[in-house]
Every structure is written in structure tokens, then in C-alpha cells.
Amino acid sequence: xxxxxxxxxxTSLLTILGIVVVVFFIVRVLPGDAAAVRAGPYANQELIDxxxxxxxxxxPLHIQFVDYVGGVAQGDLGISIRTNQNVTTELLxxxxxxxxxxxxSVILATAVGVSLGVLSAHWQNTWIDRLLRIFAVxxxxxxxxxxxxxxxxxxxxxxxWFPGPVDRLAVGxxxxxxxxxxxxxxxxxxxxxxxxxxAFRYLxxxxxxxxxxxxxxxxxxxxxxxxxxxxxxxxxxxxxxxxPQTRILFVDGFRNALIPxxxxxxxxxxxxxxxxxxxxFLFSWPGxxxxxxxxxxxxxxxxLQGFVVLVGVMYVFLNMVIDITYAIIDPRIRLGSGLTK
Amino acid sequence: xxxxxxSASDRPTDSPFVPQRIFVPTxxxxxxxxxxFMRTNPLFTVGLFLLSAFVGLAAIGPFFVGDxxxxxxxxMFSPPSAxxxxxxxxxxxxxFARAVHAARLDxxxxxxIAVVAMTxxxxxxxxxxxxxxxxxxxxxxxxxxLLAFPGFVLALIIVAALDESLLNVVIxxxxxxxxxxxxxxxxxxxxxxxxxxxxxxQLAGNTPIRIAFRHVMPNSxxxxxxxxxxxxxxxxxxxxxxxxxxxxxxxxQAEWGVMVGEGASDIITGEWWTSLFPGxxxxxxxxxxxxxxxxxxxxxx
Numbered sequence: 148x149x150x151x152x153x154x155x156x157x158t159s160l161l162t163i164l165g166i167v168v169v170v171f172f173i174v175r176v177l178p179g180d181a182a183a184v185r186a187g188p189y190a191n192q193e194l195i196d197x198x199x200x201x202x203x204x205x206x207p208l209h210i211q212f213v214d215y216v217g218g219v220a221q222g223d224l225g226i227s228i229r230t231n232q233n234v235t236t237e238l239l240x241x242x243x244x245x246x247x248x249x250x251x252s253v254i255l256a257t258a259v260g261v262s263l264g265v266l267s268a269h270w271q272n273t274w275i276d277r278l279l280r281i282f283a284v285x286x287x288x289x290x291x292x293x294x295x296x297x298x299x300x301x302x303x304x305x306x307x308w309f310p311g312p313v314d315r316l317a318v319g320x321x322x323x324x325x326x327x328x329x330x331x332x333x334x335x336x337x338x339x340x341x342x343x344x345x346a347f348r349y350l351x352x353x354x355x356x357x358x359x360x361x362x363x364x365x366x367x368x369x370x371x372x373x374x375x376x377x378x379x380x381x382x383x384x385x386x387x388x389x390x391p392q393t394r395i396l397f398v399d400g401f402r403n404a405l406i407p408x409x410x411x412x413x414x415x416x417x418x419x420x421x422x423x424x425x426x427x428f429l430f431s432w433p434g435x436x437x438x439x440x441x442x443x444x445x446x447x448x449x450x451l452q453g454f455v456v457l458v459g460v461m462y463v464f465l466n467m468v469i470d471i472t473y474a475i476i477d478p479r480i481r482l483g484s485g486l487t488k
Numbered sequence: 489x490x491x492x493x494x495s496a497s498d499r500p501t502d503s504p505f506v507p508q509r510i511f512v513p514t515x516x517x518x519x520x521x522x523x524x525f526m527r528t529n530p531l532f533t534v535g536l537f538l539l540s541a542f543v544g545l546a547a548i549g550p551f552f553v554g555d556x557x558x559x560x561x562x563x564m565f566s567p568p569s570a571x572x573x574x575x576x577x578x579x580x581x582x583x584f585a586r587a588v589h590a591a592r593l594d595x596x597x598x599x600x601i602a603v604v605a606m607t608x609x610x611x612x613x614x615x616x617x618x619x620x621x622x623x624x625x626x627x628x629x630x631x632x633x634l635l636a637f638p639g640f641v642l643a644l645i646i647v648a649a650l651d652e653s654l655l656n657v658v659i660x661x662x663x664x665x666x667x668x669x670x671x672x673x674x675x676x677x678x679x680x681x682x683x684x685x686x687x688x689x690q691l692a693g694n695t696p697i698r699i700a701f702r703h704v705m706p707n708s709x710x711x712x713x714x715x716x717x718x719x720x721x722x723x724x725x726x727x728x729x730x731x732x733x734x735x736x737x738x739x740x741q742a743e744w745g746v747m748v749g750e751g752a753s754d755i756i757t758g759e760w761w762t763s764l765f766p767g768x769x770x771x772x773x774x775x776x777x778x779x780x781x782x783x784x785x786x787x788x789x
Binding site: 161162165166168169170173174277280281283284285287288289290291292293296297299300304311417418420424425428429439440443444446448451452455458459462463 | 530531629630632633634636637638640641644645646648649721725728729732733734735745748752755756758760763764767768770771774775777778779782
């Protein structure tokens with residue numbers, strides 16, 4: 148077990164190093180004068196030179212690289228050109244907003260995807276199954292920003308059920324004292340349940356848009372994993388000895404389909420961490436995606452680079468945690484790696 | 489006695505050289521065969537019809553609609569009508585004309601991206617899968633790193649670093665999908681290189697490079713080809729998404745994502761047609777590719 152853990156952590160660290168290298172080279176080595184980009188379109192040569200000097204862009208590349216990697220290792224993602232603040236601090240300030248959005252979206256998507264997937268597998272090759280398959284294809288082909296607009300138009304402006312896309316809470320309303328950074332939880336913890344309700348109302352539309360898109364891959368994976376489990380020998384035996392239908396479906400079938408399902412949910416969650424730029428932009432959500440968008444429009448490559456590194460690191464970390472959890476749950480995985488040394 | 493059939497008609501019908509139609513009973517007449525195929529593959533059929541409609545629209549549509557950039561101050565924000573099927577936008581431009589011109593641009597870009605990504609990805613994938621060893625190790629490590637980014641984020645940072653132009657958008661989005669094709673082709677190449685024909689090619693004295701590209705690669709392409717339809721759809725979605733964020737293709741270019749981005753703020757004042765129509769076109773077009781691609785992945789891959 149310890150050997151497996153060490154190996155898994157080592158590969159994760161290597162991948163993170165790889166991410167830093169790739170991002171660094173995309174930003175600095177691709178054609179385009181970094182200093183000129185930072186200085187903006189109306190800068191003269193003198194300003195460009197000054198900026199190049201200030202940010203060490205005239206140093207040889209390997210020195211710049213060592214500087215950057217050294218910074219990242221200490222959690223320093225550099226200084227934003229737009230705000231002159233530390234990129235790490237700025238990202239961490241905005242992270243709870245993104246995580247809250249991601250968490251509720253994944254929860255809703257999982258609930259929808261898993262239940263529809265189980266239905267689809269149970270009624271395999273009937274019209275229900277076919278209908279759900281169409282639903283899954285539409286979900287995978289959906290343009291997130293268009294769906295968000297559609298929901299906003301009907302639910303916010305036409306019928307007024309939910310607030311428009313402005314922020315996490317109404318402008319001028321009382322913000323909860325920060326405990327977890329999740330307004331829905333902080334509202335309860337600080338004894339102000341009205342804030343929790345309000346936060347949920349503002350979460351509703353972006354969460355619905357995201358969950359619709361995220362439910363599709365979960366539904367597909369649950370269906371195929373369930374079908375595989377239901378066709379296995381132990382399910383046939385269970386049927387033969389007269390175990391009730393629902394027990395077979397949820398205990399024998401679902402429990403054995405859990406590992407591929409968890410993997411998919413992990414991937415979906417990882418995608419969410421960085422894939423929500425569109426939704427955060429559309430709903431003016433003050434998270435890291437919105438921060439990345441602001442960084443792009445103002446040519447703040449340092450901040451953009453920090454965002455991408457953070458997303459990559461979170462993704463690798465998430466996958467590592469999932470893999471280690473499997474090894475704890477399923478002895479086949481850790482023993483398998485032990486046998487091959 | 490002849491060892492080889494002298495002409496195609498002499499070949500036995502069960503020979504591997506004659507394509508077998510497993511889905512369609514051969515005794516049916518041609519139109520009936522089509523109907524039977526459509527009945528057994530409804531998703532594919534719907535996708536094909538949708539896609540044909542879009543290809544037709546992209547190919548000849550621009551000749552029949554007006555100039556996508558012509559403004560008309562007297563007709564700002566007129567709602568959908570017989571004159572303007574999709575209404576007009578804040579400059580009085582015809583939304584339908586713009587959406588039709590955009591169809592040509594978006595579909596072309598999507599297709600180019602998928603072809604470029606597949607060509608590069610499957611070549612590298614075959615090299616990794618066939619030669620294995622250290623080359624494979626390095627390529628796969630790099631692929632893992634690239635797959636650790638959501639494709640959208642990867643494309644975004646590349647466009648941002650390269651500066652905005654149509655060519656750079658194509659490069660960036662194609663680069664985001666290359667790792668995906670590397671994975672697919674490598675996995676298949678690993679299977680194919682163990683086949684007898686690969687051994688036979690080696691015994692016949694072919695160089696490893698020739699075996700890899702002339703023998704193994706054509707047989708390893710199937711998963712990549714099937715996925716290319718899905719990727720074309722995603723590429724359209726990614727390009728439009730980037731344009732929506734005003735990264736890459738810029739206004740006033742008639743492009744679906746640009747149009748949705750320009751029209752998004754009109755929703756608040758009630759002019760829903762400037763953004764919802766072009767956005768709906770994106771979704772329908774991507775759906776066309778995904779209906780086809782989903783059917784292919786289920787049945788052929």
C-alpha cells in the first residue's frame with residue numbers, strides 16, 4: 148500500500164511539473180513579444196523595454212523558467228499585471244465561488260445522470276432507453292453559453308422565477324461572514340438562513356445549465372457500467388436463487404458499477420474546475436473562471452498562466468485522491484500494483 | 489487451376505475482399521434497403537439529414553441571402569418577420585443573413601480543425617503505439633499533461649498567447665484535440681502491431697517505418713475516424729465558445745459565437761432573437777455531428 152501511494156504521488160508531482168512546463172512554454176516561447184503584449188497596443192518602445200526589464204523578460208529563458216518553477220513550488224504564481232496583486236491570493240479569494248458552483252452542479256448532474264442511467268440500463272433497448280440516449284446526445288452537443296442565455300431569458304426575464312445573471316447575491320445585500328466561502332453554508336453557520344435561500348436562488352440558473360451538460364456523460368457511463376454488471380455471472384446467480392428485482396438492480400448491479408461511475412464523476416468535476424469560464428462570464432459569477440476571462444481581455448498573461456496552472460494542479464490532485472480511494476476500497480488495485488512491483 | 493480470382497465477379501461472396509453488408513438483407517431493392525437502414529439507425533439518419541441541410545445551407549445559402557455586414561439604421565431590432573426571418577440586430581443587420589454566412593465559416597473551420605488534429609494525432613499515436621519503448625513513454629507522459637487541461641482552457645491559453653487570427657484559432661483548437669487522437673490511435677496500434685499481417689510484413693523485409701505507416705496505421709485509424717465526427721462538433725462548439733468570450737474570431741465577422749456574444753446583452757431588453765437564433769444554429773449543427781458520431785461509436789468502433 149505504501150509503495151502504491153508513493154508511486155501515485157510521484158507520478159502526480161511529475162504531471163504537475165509537466166503542466167507548469169507546458170504552460171510556461173505556451174505563454175513565453177510561442178511567437179509574440181510578451182513585453183509588447185503586456186504593454187498594450189499603444190505602448191512605445193521605451194515602455195516595452197521597461198516592462199521587459201521589470202518582469203525579467205530579458206533574462207535568458209532558462210533563468211526565467213527556474214524563477215517561475217521556484218515560485219510555483221512555493222505557491223507563488225507571480226504578480227498580476229492588471230491589478231498588481233499576487234495572483235495566488237487573487238485566485239484563492241475567488242476559488243470558493245467557483246467551487247460552490249461546481250459542487251452543486253456536479254451533485255445535481257450526478258443525481259440526474261445516475262437515476263436516468265439506471266433507468267436506461269434497466270429498460271435496455273426500449274423506447275425509454277432510446278429517448279434517454281437522445282437526451283444524452285443533446286447534452287453532449289449543447290452550447291453551454293446558449294443554454295445559459297435561454298434559461299436566463301425564460302426563467303429570469305420572462306417569468307421572473309429566478310434573479311438575473313448579476314452575481315452570487317443581490318447587489319447591496321448583506322454578505323455572510325466568511326467561514327467556508329460557500330454562501331449557502333455560511334448563511335446557516337452564521338445564523339442567517341435568509342442568505343442561504345438567496346444564495347440558492349442565484350445559484351439555480353448556472354447550476355441548471357451546467358448540470359444539463361454534465362449529466363450526459365454520467366448517464367452514458369452509468370448505463371454501460373450497469374449493463375455490464377447486470378450481465379455478469381453473479382447477477383445471473385442472484386436472479387436464479389430468487390433475489391428480488393430492485394435488490395439486484397441497486398445492490399448487485401449498482402454497487403458493482405460504482406468504480407467506473409466514480410471515475411466519470413471525477414472527470415466531470417475536473418472538467419468543471421476549468422470549464423466554467425463560459426458560465427461564470429455569462430452569469431457574472433465572481434469565480435476563477437471570471438478572473439481568467441478578465442485576464443484574457445486585459446492581456447494579463449501572468450494571471451491567465453496562474454489560472455491554468457491552478458486548474459491543472461487541482462485536476463491532477465483530484466485524480467490522485469480518486470485513485471488512492473480506489474486502492475483503499477478495492478484490494479485488487481493495490482495488490483495488482485504490489486505484484487508487479 | 490487459378491490461384492487468384494481473375495476478376496471481381498469470380499470472387500466468392502464470402503471472401504474478405506467483398507464488403508459484407510451485415511445490416512441489410514441483400515434481397516431487398518435499393519430504396520427498400522435505404523428505408524430499412526434508416527429504420528434500424530434512426531439517430532444516424534436524423535443526423536445525416538440535419539448535416540446535409542447544414543452543408544447545403546453553408547454551400548449555397550450565402551448566394552441567396554443579403555450582405556451579412558450591411559447595416560440599416562431604420563430597421564434596428566425589428567423582430568422576426570417574413571422580410572427578416574430571424575429579425576435584425578442593433579445595427580439593423582439581418583440576423584438570418586449573418587447566421588447563414590456564419591454556417592459556412594463555422595462548418596469549414598470545424599472540419600479543418602478535426603482533419604488537422606486527426607492527422608497529427610494519429611501519426612504521433614501510431615509512432616507511440618508501434619515503436620513503444622522510450623518514445624512511447626515520452627509521448628504518453630506529454631499527452632497526460634495536455635489531457636490534464638480541459639480542451640477549452642488549453643485552446644484559450646494558446647489563442648491568448650498567439651494573438652488573435654483565424655489561423656491561430658484553428659491551430660489552438662486543433663492542438664487541444666491532438667492528445668485525444670494520440671490516445672485513440674495508440675491504443676489501436678498496440679493491438680494491430682501484434683497481428684499476423686504485421687509479422688508477415690516484417691518477414692517480407694519491410695522497414696519498421698514502412699510497416700508502421702503503410703501497414704499498421706491504416707488499420708489503426710478506425711477509432712480516430714469514428715471520433716472525428718464527434719470532434720468536428722466539439723470543434724465548432726469550442727470555436728464558437730471562444731468567439732463568445734471575444735477570444736479568436738472578432739466582431740463584426742458573421743460567426744455564430746460572435747453573434748451570440750454580441751446579442752447576449754439584448755436579452756435583458758427583450759430582443760431575444762439576436763442571440764437565441766444563432767445559438768440554436770450552433771446546437772443543431774453540433775447535434776447533427778453528434779447524432780452521427782454517437783451512432784458510429786456504438787455500432788462500428
